[in-house]
Each structure stands twice: as structure tokens, then as C-alpha cells.
Amino acid sequence: MIPESLPAATHDPSAAPVLQTEGLRIDRVRPDRRDTIVTAIDLTLDPGETIGIVGESGSGKSMTARAIMGLLPRGLVAGGTVRYQDRNLLDLTEREWQAMRGSEIGLILQDPFTMLNPLMACGKIISESLLREPRLSRDARRAEVVRRLAEVGIRDASVAGRYPFQLSGGMRQRVGIAAALARDPRVLIADEPTTALDVTTQRDVLALIKSIQAARGMSLILITHDLRVAFAVCDRVYVLYAGSLIEMGSSAELDAEPLHPYSLGLLLSEPSAERRTGGLVAIPGSVPAPDEVAGSCTFAPRCNWAAPACTQDSPRLAEVAPGRLSACVRLPEIRAEMAALRRRGEQDDRPVAAAQPAETPLIKVQDARKVFRNGRRTVTALDGVSIEVGEHESVGIVGESGSGKTTLARILVGLERATGGQISVGGIPATNWASLSERDRRRLRSTIQIVFQDPYSSLNPMRSIGSILREAIAIGAPDMPDRGAEVGNLLRSVGLPADYARRKPVALSGGERQRVAIARVLAARPRVLVCDEPVSALDMSVQAQILNLLISLRAERGLGYLFITHDLSIVRQLTERLYVMHSGRVVESGPTEDVLSSPRDPYTAALLRSVPRPEPEWLAASK
Amino acid sequence: MTSADPVLLLGEQRLRAGARARRRVVSPVIWLAFAVMAGVLLMALFGALLAPQSPSAQHLAIVDAPPSGAHWLGTDALGRDVLSRVIAGARTAFFGPLVIAAASFVLGNLLGLLAGYRGGLADAVIMRWVDFMWSLPSLVILVVVAGTVGSSYWLAVAVLIVLTVPFDTRVIRGATLEQVPRPYVEAAKTLGVPRWKIMLFHIWPNVSPVAVANTCLVFAGSLVTLAGLEFLGLGLPPGIPDWGLMLSQNEALLFTNPLATIAPGAMIVLTAIAMNLIGDWLYELLTSRGAGR
Numbered sequence: 001m002i003p004e005s006l007p008a009a010t011h012d013p014s015a016a017p018v019l020q021t022e023g024l025r026i027d028r029v030r031p032d033r034r035d036t037i038v039t040a041i042d043l044t045l046d047p048g049e050t051i052g053i054v055g056e057s058g059s060g061k062s063m064t065a066r067a068i069m070g071l072l073p074r075g076l077v078a079g080g081t082v083r084y085q086d087r088n089l090l091d092l093t094e095r096e097w098q099a100m101r102g103s104e105i106g107l108i109l110q111d112p113f114t115m116l117n118p119l120m121a122c123g124k125i126i127s128e129s130l131l132r133e134p135r136l137s138r139d140a141r142r143a144e145v146v147r148r149l150a151e152v153g154i155r156d157a158s159v160a161g162r163y164p165f166q167l168s169g170g171m172r173q174r175v176g177i178a179a180a181l182a183r184d185p186r187v188l189i190a191d192e193p194t195t196a197l198d199v200t201t202q203r204d205v206l207a208l209i210k211s212i213q214a215a216r217g218m219s220l221i222l223i224t225h226d227l228r229v230a231f232a233v234c235d236r237v238y239v240l241y242a243g244s245l246i247e248m249g250s251s252a253e254l255d256a257e258p259l260h261p262y263s264l265g266l267l268l269s270e271p272s273a274e275r276r277t278g279g280l281v282a283i284p285g286s287v288p289a290p291d292e293v294a295g296s297c298t299f300a301p302r303c304n305w306a307a308p309a310c311t312q313d314s315p316r317l318a319e320v321a322p323g324r325l326s327a328c329v330r331l332p333e334i335r336a337e338m339a340a341l342r343r344r345g346e347q348d349d350r351p352v353a354a355a356q357p358a359e360t361p362l363i364k365v366q367d368a369r370k371v372f373r374n375g376r377r378t379v380t381a382l383d384g385v386s387i388e389v390g391e392h393e394s395v396g397i398v399g400e401s402g403s404g405k406t407t408l409a410r411i412l413v414g415l416e417r418a419t420g421g422q423i424s425v426g427g428i429p430a431t432n433w434a435s436l437s438e439r440d441r442r443r444l445r446s447t448i449q450i451v452f453q454d455p456y457s458s459l460n461p462m463r464s465i466g467s468i469l470r471e472a473i474a475i476g477a478p479d480m481p482d483r484g485a486e487v488g489n490l491l492r493s494v495g496l497p498a499d500y501a502r503r504k505p506v507a508l509s510g511g512e513r514q515r516v517a518i519a520r521v522l523a524a525r526p527r528v529l530v531c532d533e534p535v536s537a538l539d540m541s542v543q544a545q546i547l548n549l550l551i552s553l554r555a556e557r558g559l560g561y562l563f564i565t566h567d568l569s570i571v572r573q574l575t576e577r578l579y580v581m582h583s584g585r586v587v588e589s590g591p592t593e594d595v596l597s598s599p600r601d602p603y604t605a606a607l608l609r610s611v612p613r614p615e616p617e618w619l620a621a622s623k
Numbered sequence: 624m625t626s627a628d629p630v631l632l633l634g635e636q637r638l639r640a641g642a643r644a645r646r647r648v649v650s651p652v653i654w655l656a657f658a659v660m661a662g663v664l665l666m667a668l669f670g671a672l673l674a675p676q677s678p679s680a681q682h683l684a685i686v687d688a689p690p691s692g693a694h695w696l697g698t699d700a701l702g703r704d705v706l707s708r709v710i711a712g713a714r715t716a717f718f719g720p721l722v723i724a725a726a727s728f729v730l731g732n733l734l735g736l737l738a739g740y741r742g743g744l745a746d747a748v749i750m751r752w753v754d755f756m757w758s759l760p761s762l763v764i765l766v767v768v769a770g771t772v773g774s775s776y777w778l779a780v781a782v783l784i785v786l787t788v789p790f791d792t793r794v795i796r797g798a799t800l801e802q803v804p805r806p807y808v809e810a811a812k813t814l815g816v817p818r819w820k821i822m823l824f825h826i827w828p829n830v831s832p833v834a835v836a837n838t839c840l841v842f843a844g845s846l847v848t849l850a851g852l853e854f855l856g857l858g859l860p861p862g863i864p865d866w867g868l869m870l871s872q873n874e875a876l877l878f879t880n881p882l883a884t885i886a887p888g889a890m891i892v893l894t895a896i897a898m899n900l901i902g903d904w905l906y907e908l909l910t911s912r913g914a915g916r
Contacts (some may be wrong), residue, residue: 203698328735330683413813414813415809415812415813416811441815442815445813445814445815449813450810450813452806452809452810453806454806457805457806457807458806458807458809459807459810460807460811460825460828460829461807462827462828462829462831462912463825463828470816471811471816471824475814475815475816476814476815504912517810519812520810520814523814524814524815
């Protein structure tokens with residue numbers, strides 16, 4: 001069903017909008033107080049148009065979608081109007097909603113693993129979603145299900161008889177799309193439809209959604225945290241920050257010249273997958289709750305251009321150019337400055353340090369194998385992997401889920417045991433940690449340490465930051481005379497004030513927690529750090545802070561890194577050498593620049609193509 | 624690094640929000656539950672001093688008397704003051720369950736942590752033993768043990784400990800299994816924290832809400848079970864004031880002095896409910912200390 005090239009967008013801007021929200025606000029109502037989720041959201045969606053709502057976690061983008069669908073969770077109330085066909089959807093009763101959902105407005109959710117009922121076959125899920133009238137015979141219904149599956153690119157009719165757990169994530173998301181479209185809605189809302197999918201699957205699913213939209217003339221609201229994805233898919237993009245819209249513009253114009261410091265910051269802080277740039281420009285701080293910044297510009301506490309005028313009133317979106325809305329009150333004064341910053345970011349290339357082949361590698365893995373046994377089923381996670389990491393070297397391992405990259409990381413730090421092969425770390429045979437002497441294990445731990453993906457669960461929630469770090473010091477540097485002072489030093493070295501030692505992890509943001517996790521491993525004074533997706537659980541505006549911290553720690557301490565990631569842009573910015581893994585094997589390796597600019601393995605080339613680009617060819621060239 | 628001001632500012636706000644959540648109001652029901660438990664504790668410690676009369680003094684002239692100014696809850700079949708016996712009876716109602724709860728807390732937590740964290744052989748052995756203990760009919764065991772060794776209060780307590788530990792073990796093992804795959808445990812492993820420290824200082828604090836709430840349940844449960852055993856005559860000798868014993872001895876007086884059975888029965892129910900409420904409250908309190916927002 002995916003056409004070779006997409007038809008031009010069919011929407012006509014002069015037509016009346018199909019969906020419009022005016023002053024939509026959502027509050028969480030508690031017995032003792034009211035918390036704002038979003039304030040005054042004004043959106044318009046024209047027939048056949050695609051709009052994007054882009055925001056970080058906590059911006060309120062998902063709740064906005066749920067309010068439009070009448071699916072707000074208990075305790076949340078919406079105000080304002082959501083106009084659809086001259087009706088205010090917020091006034092509908094639950095019975096009226098049933099006629100509306102699916103038939104007029106459809107919804108695709110983020111997680112294809114929980115969106116489908118695990119006890120229903122896929123055909124049943126879709127046929128249940130089909131219109132009840134007119135009554136179809138059983139055969140006609142089955143034929144319709146097969147036709148619907150074909151529409152989402154599943155030509156294998158036997159999928160109708162399979163259960164969700166028997167399908168891959170991408171297939172599940174396709175079934176979810178088929179179910180959402182079963183009653184031919186005029187508006188489709190896709191809430192992070194590809195976030196849980198692998199990068200190569202992401203492009204296929206986005207292209208599919210886009211092509212069906214074009215074929216049906218449907219309107220689409222795409223909700224995403226990824227500006228690149230929004231630019232690639234949407235006609236217009238709304239940027240949401242801490243519950244307020246701060247900018248709106250067409251994808252091309254917004255990409256060319258963002259007219260709000262936050263959008264600019266997001267674009268600047270995004271590592272480029274195309275080339276190595278001179279450092280990342282991070283936005284300081286983290287996303288506040290809407291009520292913390294009420295009555296002021298929501299971005300003012302983190303904005304470089306914040307002036308007294310910014311905090312006197314909460315600015316609304318205003319037209320600053322034809323088709324462009326921005327909530328920045330200082331825009332006329334700072335517009336030129338912002339544009340200059342953007343140009344500098346684009347020109348500033350960093351010379352790449354030549355990758356030197358290590359003479360005596362710090363980490364040497366030869367032909368590592370790992371087989372997981374679960375009852376009678378066996379899964380081969382590593383199928384003969386050999387890698388080397390030199391002293392002070394930064395090496396990337398890139399792959400999608402199931403490639404075995406995380407298993408390799410866990411084996412290196414002794415959390416799993418390889419089924420076969422030879423591993424040595426710092427000259428110590430580390431194939432089987434259990435057979436080593438305590439002294440060797442201690443030496444290994446002071447050579448290699450790991451930073452985990454999810455900072456929300458890698459710190460013990462019941463202990464204070466100080467006690468977490470003191471324990472790491474007691475083990476990693478037992479002869480340290482003043483542990484309290486060292487806790488302060490460690491915190492300062494990761495850019496946190498020393499008085500954070502008294503806090504519990506719950507009082508810290510995701511980025512701050514990841515800093516603490518990095519401080520904790522630094523206490524062991526390792527020579528090489530394994531970073532397993534160190535920023536993928538963090539908000540976009542915070543990712544660059546952590547990547548910059550890793551870069552500066554390397555310069556200060558001569559650390560080596562092994563980056564385990566699916567993200568080519570991180571690898572491009574932070575590593576000299578690269579291994580590409582696929583299905584438990586290394587399919588390509590070499591200096592990062594060489595591999596990424598002239599990939600030899602088809603899988604590497606496919607990974608590179610999957611990086612979102614705003615050009616229409618990006619989606620059209622899928623498959 | 625980054626300019627510290629906004630970071631600090633936001634962190635500060637979050638800290639204040641946390642403090643606000645901690646200072647939330649304790650509901651009057653919980654205050655009442657604590658008052659009941661404090662009263663029972665006082666009666667258990669100083670029962671003889673608090674009782675208006677000697678709980679064992681017999682006044683054979685005024686047997687089965689309904690409530691009066693001299694005997695607020697009337698007298699029993701031997702003319703003993705019911706109020707004094709209820710107050711004195713708190714001792715066996717409180718200390719037996721306390722010992723059971725404390726002992727099974729220690730043993731159940733250790734075994735549960737061991738089974739959940741170590742896995743493998745330790746888990747298999749401990750859990751098969753737990754399964755075996757669960758398959759035993761506990762009341763029959765008590766009757767048989769009391770019948771062969773002779774009935775005694777502390778023997779009943781000891782048997783109840785043996786029967787409760789497997790229950791605790793299973794609960795704690797389940798809670799531990801939930802924590803073991805969490806990255807904070809793996810982070811401690813990769814740092815080289817000794818296994819016993821990971822169990823006691825990393826995992827246990829996160830299991831503690833469940834452990835503490837469960838122990839309150841065990842206290843309430845064994846209070847009721849012990850009273851039931853006394854009711855059946857499997858425990859204390861007849862002369863000792865005890866709520867369960869009073870229930871069975873005064874059953875015959877239901878029509879002459881109903882308070883002689885209702886009062887000890889009501890105390891059993893009140894104490895058990897109060898303990899359960901406190902358990903729920905402690906669970907909420909301990910959970911909000913860490914993962915809560």
C-alpha cells in the first residue's frame with residue numbers, strides 16, 4: 001500500500017477547519033488543590049491537513065489529545081471548547097462519544113505492546129472495530145478484515161488469526177492503525193505512534209500513516225517529542241512547553257528559522273547525525289510544572305534572553321509573520337541574534353580526532369556468545385562478537401532492540417555470564433567473574449563501570465544522594481580520608497551543587513539523577529565507562545547537557561567510553577570508532593566518520609536512512 | 624557546566640512540593656486506632672494497677688450480676704469483676720501476638736530476602752519448605768501439639784510462630800523478586816557492594832512498606848487466632864484473665880450478664896481493626912518516603 005512517491009498534500013487552507021480548540025485548558029482536581037496540566041490551547045486543523053504537537057514529557061501534549069478524544073483520566077477536567085462540526089466535544093455525554101470515537105475521530109497510541117487486547121486475535125480486534133451497520137455476513141466481514149490488513153501493508157491474511165504477542169512491534173502498530181481506521185474517521189490522532197518502535201520500523205510506520213492519510217484525505221494530528229519526525233510528517237507544527245503553546249509555524253519555516261528561544265534551543269541541542277559539530281548547545285535546567293511558571297513566560301527561567309518583561313504576564317501566541325505564531329514577547333529585539341546563533345551552530349564543524357588503533361586494548365572481546373534458555377526455548381543474543389576498546393578511546397556500538405548490544409554491555413560489567421568466547425578487561429580475564437578472586441574483581445570494577453539507561457530506577461529511592469555516593473566511595477576508594485568532602489567533589493564534578501547530598505532521588509529531575517548516577521560510577525575511578533543508552537530516557541532539552549558532561553569528563557579524566565545506543569547522532573558526536581550490531585553479530589566496524597559517510601553493510605545503510613529528515617523523500621523512499 | 628540558578632530554583636520547588644506531601648493530615652480514624660492500641664498497651668503493661676479490683680477476687684454473693692456502680696461491667700459466674708478481668712486480659716492479648724509478629728518479622732524477612740535475592744538452590748529449598756508448611760492444617764497441628772505436650776500459652780505462641788513464618792517468607796520473597804531486576808540493584812552489584820549489604824541496605828528498605836504492613840496484619844491475625852485457641856481451651860489454664868478464655872467461660876451468662884462476653888469480644892475486634900488500620904497507614908507512609916511524588 002505504500003506508494004513509490006507520496007501525492008502532494010491535498011489540504012485546502014481556505015476551507016473551514018475540521019477541528020478547532022479554543023482556550024482548551026486541563027486541570028487535575030484534587031481535594032485540596034488544582035494543578036494545571038495545560039493552559040489555553042488554541043489549535044486549528046484543516047481538512048486533509050497534518051499538524052504536529054511537539055513537546056517534552058510533562059508538556060501536556062498527550063493529555064491534550066486525550067481531551068480532544070474525551071478520554072481524560074479520572075480526576076482531570078477540561079475547559080474551553082473543542083469544536084468539531086459545530087459541536088463542542090467537551091459537552092458530549094459518554095453515549096454521544098461512542099458514536100464519535102472511531103467513526104469521526106480515531107486514535108493510535110504509543111505502545112503497540114499494550115494497546116491491543118492480548119487475548120484477542122488480530123482479525124477479531126479489527127472486525128470488532130468495524131461499523132456495526134450495515135450488517136455484514138461473516139464471510140464479508142472476514143474479507144473486509146483482510147482488505148483492512150492489506151491497507152496497512154500486511155498482505156499475509158493469516159495475520160488475522162494470530163495473537164498480538166506473535167507479532168513484532170511494527171506489525172502490532174500496523175494492526176493498531178487498521179483498528180483505529182476501521183470506521184473511517186475523518187480525523188486521526190496519533191500519540192507518539194513510533195516512539196516504542198525501532199528506528200528502521202519508525203520510518204515505515206510513519207510513511208504508512210502518511211500515505212493512508214493522503215489516500216483518504218483524512219486530517220492528522222501527530223503528537224511527538226521529536227521535532228525531526230514532526231518536520232518530516234507535518235504541514236504545520238505547534239510547539240508545546242510546560243502546558244502552553246509557545247510557537248506555531250509550517251514545518252519548513254520553523255525548521256529554517258525558529259521564532260521562540262525554546263524551539264531554537266531544541267534545534268540547537270539536537271546532536272546531528274550528518275556531521276560532527278563543535279559541542280552541543282544545551283538548555284540549562286529542566287522542564288517545570290505549569291503552576292511553577294504561572295503568570296510568566298513558561299520558558300523564562302531557562303531562557304538566555306529572559307528580561308523583566310518576560311515574567312510580568314503569561315504571553316499568548318501572537319502572529320509575528322504570515323502563518324507564524326510565537327509567544328515570545330522579546331522576539332523583535334532578539335530575532336536577529338537567534339538567527340545568528342542558528343547559523344553559527346550549522347557552520348561550526350569540529351575536526352575529528354583521528355581514530356588510533358589501540359596497541360594494547362583495554363577491553364578485548366573475542367568471539368563472545370550468549371544463549372538464553374527459557375524452558376525449551378533458546379534465544380541467541382550474541383553470536384560470536386569480537387570488539388576492542390583502547391585506553392582513552394570512545395567507541396560506539398549501534399544497533400536496534402534485539403541486536404544483543406545491551407547483553408554485551410551486561411557481560412562486560414559482570415551482570416551476565418557469556419556462554420562462550422574470551423573477554424579480557426585491563427589485562428584481567430573477565431569471561432567468568434564468578435571464578436575470579438575478590439582482588440581481581442575489585443581491579444575489574446575500578447577499570448570498567450556502567451551508566452544505565454533509566455535514571456529514574458538506577459538510584460535507590462529510599463536512600464539520600466549523599467548515602468548513595470558515600471557507599472560508592474567506601475567501596476571504590478576505601479582509603480579516602482574525608483568521604484563527606486569527596487561526596488561534594490563528586491557532585492560538583494558532574495555540575496550539581498554539593499548540598500544535593502541531603503536530597504532523595506525523588507526530589508531530582510531525570511537529568512539531575514543521571515548526573516548523580518555518573519558521579520556514583522566516577523567514585524570507583526574507572527578507566528572506561530560503558531554507557532547503555534545514557535540519554536534516551538531523558539527529555540530532549542536535557543540530553544545535550546548530559547552528553548556535554550560526558551565529553552568534558554573525558555577531557556578532564558581521560559576516561560574511555562563504550563556507548564551502547566540506537567542513536568546514530570550520539571555516536572557521530574561522541575565516538576571515534578564504531579561497531580554496528582545486528583541480530584547478535586557485528587556487521588560493520590571502523591572509524592565512525594568512515595562508517596557513517598560510506599557504509600558498506602546494507603544494514604548500516606538502512607539505519608542511516610532511518611534518521612528523520614524533513615525532505616519529503618525521506619518518507620517516500622521507505623521500502 | 625550549566626548555569627546553576629535555574630537548576631537550583633526548580634530543584635528547590637520540587638523539594639518544597641515533597642515537604643508539602645509529607646505534612647499531609649493524619650485522619651481522625653488513624654488517631655483513634657493509635658488511641659486504641661495505646662490503651663491496650665497501657666492495660667497490658669500495668670493491668671493490675673489500672674484494674675479497679677483484683678481480677679481474680681471472687682465475690683460468691685454477687686455472681687452473674689448485671690452492671691452496677693461497684694462492677695461497671697457486672698460480674699461473672701464466680702463473682703469476679705468483668706471490667707478488671709478485661710483490663711488484665713490485655714496482657715495475653717497483646718504480648719503473645721507481639722512476640723509472634725516480631726519473630727516472624729525477623730525470620731520471614733531474612734528467609735524471604737534470601738529466597739528472592741539468591742534464587743537457585745536457596746530459593747528452591749526455602750520455597751518447598753514454605754509449600755509444605757502451607758499444606759499443613761494449622762488448627763489440627765495446634766490441637767495435636769497441645770494434646771501431646773500439654774497445653775500452654777507460650778507453646779501456642781511458639782507453634783503460631785512456626786506457622787506464620789512461611790506466610791511472611793512468601794510475601795517478602797514476592798516483594799523482593801520485584802526489586803531484584805531494578806537497575807539500582809544492578810548498579811550496587813557492579814560497584815561491588817557485598818551481597819548481604821545489597822539485601823539488607825538496598826532491597827530491604829524498598830520492601831519495608833510491605834514487610835511492616837504485613838507484620839501488622841500478622842499481629843491482628845494472631846491476636847484473633849490466639850483468642851480462638853483460648854476459647855477452645857488450648858492454652859492458658861482457666862484462672863488467668865484472657866479475652867478468649869472469657870468468651871468461652873462467660874458464654875453461659877449471655878442472658879444474665881451479656882456484657883461479660885460482649886466486652887472481651889469487642890476488645891478483640893477493636894484491637895484487631897486498630898492494628899490493621901495502623902498497618903495500612905504505615906504502608907502509605909513508608910511508600911511515600913521513597914517512590915512517592
